[in-house]
Amino acid sequence: MTHTTPAFLQIHQADDAAVRRELAAGLVQSPAQVSPKFLYDALGSRLFSAITELQEYYPTRTEAGIFATQGADMASHIPARALLLDLGAGCCTKAERLFPVLRTAGYVAVDISVDFLRETLTTLQQRHPSLPMMGLGMDFSSSLALPPDTRPWLARHGLEAAPRVVFYPGSSIGNFSPPEALRLLRQAHAVCQGGGAGGGLLIGVDRVKPTDILEPAYDDSLGVTAAFNRNLLLHTNHLLGTDFDPRQWQHVAFYDSAQSRIEMHLQSAIAQQVRWADGERRFAAGERLHTENSYKWTPEGFVALLEAAGFRPAVHWTDEHEWFSVFWAEA
Secondary structure, three states, X not given: OOOOOOEEEEOOOXXXXXXXXXXXXXXXXXXXXXXXXXXXOHHHHXXXXXXXXXXXXXXXHHHHHHHHHHHHHHHHHOOOOOEEEEEOXXXXXXXXXXXXXXXXXXXXXXXXXXXXHHHHHHHHHHHOOOOOEEEEEOOOXXXXXXXHHHHHHHXXXXXXXXXXXXEEOOOHHHHOOHHHHHHHHHXXXXXXXXXXXXXEEEEEEEEOOOHHHHHHHOOOOOOHHHHHHHHHHHHHHHHHOOOOOHHHEEEEEEEEOOOOEEEEEEEEOOOEEEEEOOEEEEXXXXXXXXXXXXXXXXXXXXXXXXXXXXXXXXXXXXOOOOOEEEEEEEO
């Protein structure tokens, strides 16, 4: 069967007032903070793509190397003819490489960037006309479940009883604190159990490693990550009407070994006042705005997290330096 256009279901609806409330609430907290999801406007997404090409930023190429060299072994554990659910699909490149390896029966791409996802999937469908595809425009970070409206599409393509493989690459799970990660993984487990036997989770996880490897990955010598971080201020200006001047803020990134996480902040270079329509926040010189965490895991710690979420004992694959792992956990 040839598919000319993918199905598309938009769950997430932009709520400008809610976004403004969320941003304002974060700015008046002590310490101030802004969710890392606001790093990814159009320019932020392009800057992050540039970051993945940097020599210092090892996760993207290391994970790609694991899939390239060990994909066949992964396929021996993962059920063939599964429904592949790609969380934070973006440009769908990572999932596309797995289609022939896993002999995927259907593909569901999940992303909050609705317009970008629709455009990407349309192009992807042209390259894989025999593979049923659906785009889900939704924010899975707050709730992960296949909406009831997907059932007719699943039935039409004979996918109701297909094993479900939830695919979450790129170490994005690190943006969640351990309790938040556990909640998300429990929801992923429920999604996996909604299909046929043998479904599970295929997930990329960045590992604990020396600080001199970790910190440059988030504070590169060209300053691309600094630009990515400061661009959040311009995005906030656009969304909330703040008057941030990015030139007065410095990028700060460091590894907190006690919490096993990289922290990214923006540090005020001067004493300044930031205003928006119905609020303001004074920042002292040296005061910080917290923009992102990236938790790092040991293999043993992440296996324990998966089992706490209901998955069976996991298997994992790593690179020659043991910097990164890809886990498969059956539900």
